[in-house]
Amino acid sequence: MNWMRNARLLAALLLALAAALGVTGWRLYRAAQPVQLTLYFHPFVGQEPLVLNETNYPNPSGEGRFKVRDFLFFLSNIRLVSPTGAYAEADSYHLVRFDGEERTFVIVLHDVPRRNYEQIQFGIGVDAAANRSLASRGDLDPNGRMAWSWEVGYKFVLFEGALLRGNTSEPLVYHVGFEENYRLISTQLQRKPLDGRPARLDFRVDILRLFQGSTNIDMAALPRVKFDRADAALLARNFAGMVRPMWPDAAGQPDGAR
Amino acid sequence: MFRWRADVAAGALITALLAAIATGGCKPRPIPSPLTSFSAPFVFGRFQVPADNPLTVEAVELGRRLFYDPRLSANGKVSCSTCHIQRLAFTDGRTTGVGVSGHPLAFNSMSLANLMWGPQRFFWNGRAATLEDQALVPLQHPDEMAQDLKRLVAQLAADPGYRKLFETAYGEISRSAIPRALASFERTLISSNSRYDQFLRGEITLDAQEELGRKLFMAHPDVKVSLRGANCIDCHSQFLTGGSSAGYDGFANNGLDDEAHLQPGLQTVTGKPAHRGLFKVPSLRNIALTAPYMHDGRFNTLEEVLDHYDRGIKISSTLSAVIVEADNQGAAASGRISLHLTAREKGAIIAFLQTLTDRDFVTAERFSDPLARK
Numbered sequence: 026m027n028w029m030r031n032a033r034l035l036a037a038l039l040l041a042l043a044a045a046l047g048v049t050g051w052r053l054y055r056a057a058q059p060v061q062l063t064l065y066f067h068p069f070v071g072q073e074p075l076v077l078n079e080t081n082y083p084n085p086s087g088e089g090r091f092k093v094r095d096f097l098f099f100l101s102n103i104r105l106v107s108p109t110g111a112y113a114e115a116d117s118y119h120l121v122r123f124d125g126e127e128r129t130f131v132i133v134l135h136d137v138p139r140r141n142y143e144q145i146q147f148g149i150g151v152d153a154a155a156n157r158s159l160a161s162r163g164d165l166d167p168n169g170r171m172a173w174s175w176e177v178g179y180k181f182v183l184f185e186g187a188l189l190r191g192n193t194s195e196p197l198v199y200h201v202g203f204e205e206n207y208r209l210i211s212t213q214l215q216r217k218p219l220d221g222r223p224a225r226l227d228f229r230v231d232i233l234r235l236f237q238g239s240t241n242i243d244m245a246a247l248p249r250v251k252f253d254r255a256d257a258a259l260l261a262r263n264f265a266g267m268v269r270p271m272w273p274d275a276a277g278q279p280d281g282a283r
Numbered sequence: 284m285f286r287w288r289a290d291v292a293a294g295a296l297i298t299a300l301l302a303a304i305a306t307g308g309c310k311p312r313p314i315p316s317p318l319t320s321f322s323a324p325f326v327f328g329r330f331q332v333p334a335d336n337p338l339t340v341e342a343v344e345l346g347r348r349l350f351y352d353p354r355l356s357a358n359g360k361v362s363c364s365t366c367h368i369q370r371l372a373f374t375d376g377r378t379t380g381v382g383v384s385g386h387p388l389a390f391n392s393m394s395l396a397n398l399m400w401g402p403q404r405f406f407w408n409g410r411a412a413t414l415e416d417q418a419l420v421p422l423q424h425p426d427e428m429a430q431d432l433k434r435l436v437a438q439l440a441a442d443p444g445y446r447k448l449f450e451t452a453y454g455e456i457s458r459s460a461i462p463r464a465l466a467s468f469e470r471t472l473i474s475s476n477s478r479y480d481q482f483l484r485g486e487i488t489l490d491a492q493e494e495l496g497r498k499l500f501m502a503h504p505d506v507k508v509s510l511r512g513a514n515c516i517d518c519h520s521q522f523l524t525g526g527s528s529a530g531y532d533g534f535a536n537n538g539l540d541d542e543a544h545l546q547p548g549l550q551t552v553t554g555k556p557a558h559r560g561l562f563k564v565p566s567l568r569n570i571a572l573t574a575p576y577m578h579d580g581r582f583n584t585l586e587e588v589l590d591h592y593d594r595g596i597k598i599s600s601t602l603s604a605v606i607v608e609a610d611n612q613g614a615a616a617s618g619r620i621s622l623h624l625t626a627r628e629k630g631a632i633i634a635f636l637q638t639l640t641d642r643d644f645v646t647a648e649r650f651s652d653p654l655a656r657k
Binding site for chain 1: 325326327328329400401501502503505507508510516520521522523525527528529530531532557604605607608
């Protein structure tokens with residue numbers, strides 16, 4: 026009968042409409058939900074993965090082989106930038122370290138609004154205002170290992186180890202701080218990082234880049250850097266190369282092998 | 284499935300209500316009062332009290348009673364305060380502690396001050412993860428207090444005073460309530476009125492010798508910029524003067540023994556060879572009162588301690604790199620480790636260490652034996 030056919034058609038139409046509304050609604054709802062973005066930092070010594078205390082790596086610009094006993098640095102003020110607005114993590118001070126049970130250091134950004142972010146920015150070190158403050162924000166701790174003293178502020182990068190040449194072992198102590206050495210790094214994002222499941226970004230952290238870059242540093246010639254501002258600036262000039270994206274970066278160059 | 288869950292939930296709710304009416308309804312359980320009189324300097328930084336053992340007036344009072352009570356030991360003669368004497372900033376003046384067995388213990392009795400800050404692992408080798416866990420160890424150790432927990436609960440239950448305190452603080456006397464009360468009292472042992480604290484608050488100035496000592500304490504030496512330092516701060520943080528709280532940062536090998544004689548230390552806990560010979564960096568608060576020094580009490584005076592750091596460092600594989608490298612003459616690579624401090628500098632550092640003595644802390648009535656005759 027005719028009315029039955031019409032009813033069926035109407036039912037199908039209503040169903041399709043409901044489905045379309047549902048899908049659109051779900052998409053709108055999902056777009057409004059903040060996501061969790063996880064940043065992974067993988068430690069390297071050049072092409073080798075970093076292993077603390079054990080392996081001896083060649084001095085990049087001179088004689089001898091070195092070992093790493095401790096390697097820590099502050100990564101601060103994480104921001105994601107999009108044309109429609111930026112996300113800035115609150116109390117964003119992370120002490121990146123690789124001496125835990127997991128070899129990779131992880132930072133989880135909670136409640137990141139869904140936008141098409143084009144850039145990620147962060148600082149290596151501690152910005153001047155926080156460096157002069159005694160507040161315990163994020164991982165900043167005036168009684169922590171990275172605190173020099175309230176008169177000087179924080180060590181931004183700490184690398185302690187030893188350089189072995191023949192039978193002699195010389196301590197390596199690189200404590201790099203001072204507010205003029207705080208470096209902001211911006212990296213282009215080439216895909217939509219929030220669409221991944223789980224949403225993640227991977228970075229390689231290469232300790233060798235501290236000694237290779239705009240300045241090449243021979244560990245044997247400069248085994249310690251502490252309070253000499255010119256020496257500290259030498260290493261700080263290389264900060265920018267120390268943390269690099271593991272996706273094809275701004276210059277279109279994939280940064281080395283994993 | 285859903286229905287079954289709903290039934291169980293409803294049943295549980297009714298049971299809980301009935302239980303509440305049966306117990307709480309007839310005889311309301313006394314509610315402990317949160318500890319409000321409690322404060323600590325801003326510069327000490329963040330701290331955490333376990334969620335399952337909040338600081339309450341009653342728990343702290345109970346903990347204080349227990350701390351001084353020799354019933355906590357098998358022979359009724361040893362209390363926590365036997366090895367932790369307030370006038371000595373809660374140490375005992377001995378090389379290593381002595382408990383019920385009379386046999387010397389393995390370690391020097393640690394000072395109890397500002398325990399909520401710094402490394403949140405307890406004992407010299409960090410073998411206890413909480414103060415609550417820590418409290419149970421000496422209580423039951425055959426050489427220390429050798430008490431049986433079940434027996435102790437029965438003994439305390441026979442005392443109406445204790446029954447009331449336990450009921451208010453924790454609902455009832457139990458094996459777990461005892462260490463929780465002790466930990467609560469210990470968390471209130473805050474030392475923050477030394478001359479150094481007064482200096483930090485801007486109330487006093489240090490004299491020239493103390494100020495020289497403070498500067499040396501707070502500096503890692505750097506010959507290149509003519510900065511002299513004793514690098515104390517590399518391990519003893521600037522305000523707490525103890526180890527750092529993050530991970531195992533508050534543990535260090537400070538060169539007491541050579542490779543052949545390294546004791547296991549933190550390796551006992553982590554199993555890692557890199558942790559062999561590392562011990563907890565203690566707070567230096569009240570250090571002038573807590574001789575002898577080091578985890579085995581091997582040094583009798585602060586002069587001996589300074590001499591150790593100045594030219595007594597023994598080399599081993601886990602020795603702290605900042606100790607090896609610290610030198611005021613720039614000869615670190617020579618293989619001989621020395622800070623090369625002058626006698627005047629060592630005297631100044633000791634003068635600064637004496638500003639860490641807090642008379643209020645070692646005499647405060649709230650930390651003393653509540654049953655002592657005055």
